[in-house]
Amino acid sequence: MMLDDTDRAILAALSRDATQTAAALGGRIGLSQPATWRRIKRLRDDGVLAGQRVSLNAQALGFGVTVFLGVKLATKGRVSLDDFERAVTAIPEVQLVEHVLGLYDYRLRVVARDLADFERVLRRRVMTLPGVGDVEANVLLSEERRPGPI
Amino acid sequence: MMLDDTDRAILAALSRDATQTAAALGGRIGLSQPATWRRIKRLRDDGVLAGQRVSLNAQALGFGVTVFLGVKLATKGRVSLDDFERAVTAIPEVQLVEHVLGLYDYRLRVVARDLADFERVLRRRVMTLPGVGDVEANVLLSEERRPGPI
DNA sequence: ATTGAAAATCGCCGTTT
DNA sequence: AAACGGCGATTTTCAAT
Numbered sequence: 534m535m536l537d538d539t540d541r542a543i544l545a546a547l548s549r550d551a552t553q554t555a556a557a558l559g560g561r562i563g564l565s566q567p568a569t570w571r572r573i574k575r576l577r578d579d580g581v582l583a584g585q586r587v588s589l590n591a592q593a594l595g596f597g598v599t600v601f602l603g604v605k606l607a608t609k610g611r612v613s614l615d616d617f618e619r620a621v622t623a624i625p626e627v628q629l630v631e632h633v634l635g636l637y638d639y640r641l642r643v644v645a646r647d648l649a650d651f652e653r654v655l656r657r658r659v660m661t662l663p664g665v666g667d668v669e670a671n672v673l674l675s676e677e678r679r680p681g682p683i
Numbered sequence: 684m685m686l687d688d689t690d691r692a693i694l695a696a697l698s699r700d701a702t703q704t705a706a707a708l709g710g711r712i713g714l715s716q717p718a719t720w721r722r723i724k725r726l727r728d729d730g731v732l733a734g735q736r737v738s739l740n741a742q743a744l745g746f747g748v749t750v751f752l753g754v755k756l757a758t759k760g761r762v763s764l765d766d767f768e769r770a771v772t773a774i775p776e777v778q779l780v781e782h783v784l785g786l787y788d789y790r791l792r793v794v795a796r797d798l799a800d801f802e803r804v805l806r807r808r809v810m811t812l813p814g815v816g817d818v819e820a821n822v823l824l825s826e827e828r829r830p831g832p833i
Numbered sequence: 834a835t836t837g838a839a840a841a842t843c844g845c846c847g848t849t850t
Numbered sequence: 851a852a853a854c855g856g857c858g859a860t861t862t863t864c865a866a867t
Contacts, residue, residue: 534743544739551701551735554839568855570841583740585701589694590733593684594833601783601790603821618827628831633751635821640751644831671753671785677768681778681794683744704864720865 534579539564541683543572544581548680551585596644598651599673602659603637607666614638616663624658637669684729689714691833693722694731698830701735746794748801749823752809753787757816764788766813774808787819 536544542562546553559569576582591599606613614632621630621641629642643659645651659668686694692712696703709719726732741749756763764782771780771791779792793809795801809818 536744544737547737548739551737555841556839565856566840567842567857571854574841579743580740581743583738583743585735585737586699587694587697587701587735588733589698589831589833590730591831593730593733594686596832601781622827622829625829625832628829629826630829631751631826632824633821634824636819637821640821669786671783671787671790674782674784676779676781677772679772679775679778679780681739681741682746682775683739706864716864717866724866 534581536581540572540576543569543576544683545680547573547582548683591644595646597647598645600643600645600651601671601673602641602643602655603667603669603671604639604641604659604662604665605636605667606638606664608664609638613664617665620662624654626654626658637667684731686731686833690722690726693719693726694833695830697723697732698833741794745796747797748795750793750795750801751821751823752789752791752793752805753817753819753821754789754791754809754812754815755786755817756788756814758814759788763814767815770812774804776804776808787817 539562543558546558546561554566555570555573556566559566562569564572573582591597606617617639618630618632621627621639624643626643626645627641628644629640631640631642632638633640641659643651643654645654655668655670659665689712693708696708696711704716705720705723706716709716712719714722723732741747756767767789768780768782771777771789774793776793776795777791778794779790781790782788783790791809793801793804795804805818805820809815
């Protein structure tokens, strides 16, 4: 599928604020409500707009600590990967499981109430995962999301 | 603020799909539309529901490669951090800038059309950032988002 | 239970490619 | 002629009270 500048403007606008109406968005880029809506629908149908999700404020929920873990597996057969993924997705504190290629095999985004709570998760849950070798940790200080290239 | 199981069910449902209506969501958890809507409004007012974002399908947009970069700065004064952050947010291919504590100073999520395009971004844009020391890369194979602890 | 707004269409006609 | 947009209108749905 081919995207023109109008599509890009719509995607950029929706990235900033997904709650705005088709009429308001169209007004800002010089399109009528139906035309804007048709384009949004096409972008949805083409799979470019993949969905819409709320972003939860972890701080407000009492999760003050976010840690990124790089995990290297000790053994890497197909079964090892499957076993690891099955087990890791059962840890509630894990928000994101990324299978990667490079120095590590998996990257995990983990939230905890505080550092003491994180230590518990690390020792009782992460270090006991099947096949785990090296684990590296980075504590999140701040993050900024950018619109991306579009 | 205090969350009960009903609030948790609402947050979990909205994390999966933010487009669903209060009536539909309520129906699934045994609440009326107004009751569900009031709870959602309270969660919004309390700052637990922080906003709503569309998820763009990078693949469909022609960005087939996602790479995580761990960046270590060579020099780490306040000015170095400010300079680095200013410069890195000007790279369109960077979707996410995470300031972290640990082996690395920053973690970047970078998208590119393909590996050749990524090499260009890495050499021309990332390696020329002010104060950059070591850079480590992990190529994303797949990722799975989880609801988190809520 | 109600209302007012917005989403989600449709048809038609003009323009551009 | 195919694709797209504007305009006007309608129906349906849903947020909000």
